[in-house]
Amino acid sequence: MEPRKAIERLKAADVGLIAREVSRAGFRCKRCGKCCSGRFGDNTVTVFPSEMRAIMGATGLDWLDIAVPHESRDFDEEGYCHTFEWALRKKGNGDCIFLEDGRCMIYECRPFICRTYPFRLDIARMEVESYECDGLGSGGMDEASARSMAEALIQRAIVEASEAVSLLEKYEPFRPGKPIQGHRPIYIVHDSEGSRKVQKNDDGAFSFI
Numbered sequence: 001m002e003p004r005k006a007i008e009r010l011k012a013a014d015v016g017l018i019a020r021e022v023s024r025a026g027f028r029c030k031r032c033g034k035c036c037s038g039r040f041g042d043n044t045v046t047v048f049p050s051e052m053r054a055i056m057g058a059t060g061l062d063w064l065d066i067a068v069p070h071e072s073r074d075f076d077e078e079g080y081c082h083t084f085e086w087a088l089r090k091k092g093n094g095d096c097i098f099l100e101d102g103r104c105m106i107y108e109c110r111p112f113i114c115r116t117y118p119f120r121l122d123i124a125r126m127e128v129e130s131y132e133c134d135g136l137g138s139g140g141m142d143e144a145s146a147r148s149m150a151e152a153l154i155q156r157a158i159v160e161a162s163e164a165v166s167l168l169e170k171y172e173p174f175r176p177g178k179p180i181q182g183h184r185p186i187y188i189v190h191d192s193e194g195s196r197k198v199q200k201n202d203d204g205a206f207s208f209i
Contacts, residue, residue, distance in 0.1 A: 026139060029135050187199075
């Protein structure tokens, strides 16, 4: 669905209906931390600039302390790697960098993907979908919690659609090329604020250039 139409559809969404779908899933978070751990599958979290700035404000960390470019195989004629959006950094063992002793250290400002897990909203059908999670079918939410989750799902979808609109407005196409052999890639990261050039250093850390 075209992002602008999706936004209008989401603004008119029936929160109560979505909340009832959430309730039917019988979800109760077990605080097991599996969704944040690299041992149990792909735990990559895409994070948008607005979410990045919220985390920066709460933690005092810099941009590249929080996130790195998504991996990509799209290169331009100069050998730059083009990618979209950012991913929360991970530790060497694959765990989210903000997972400590089984707890989220940025819980109050965590990204929408984390806030709404294990759910997502199918905008076209306006239905709630769920991912694999030990908390599904283990109890259920009270009415207020289910409504709060429904509101978060709608807001997440609006943010994602708005991000897509802004990104496309600022995106500049490039001529396809190949990576430069023997050189660490330089990334061009496209997001709603434009594009940023990032280099991967010899020690594996990233820096803006």
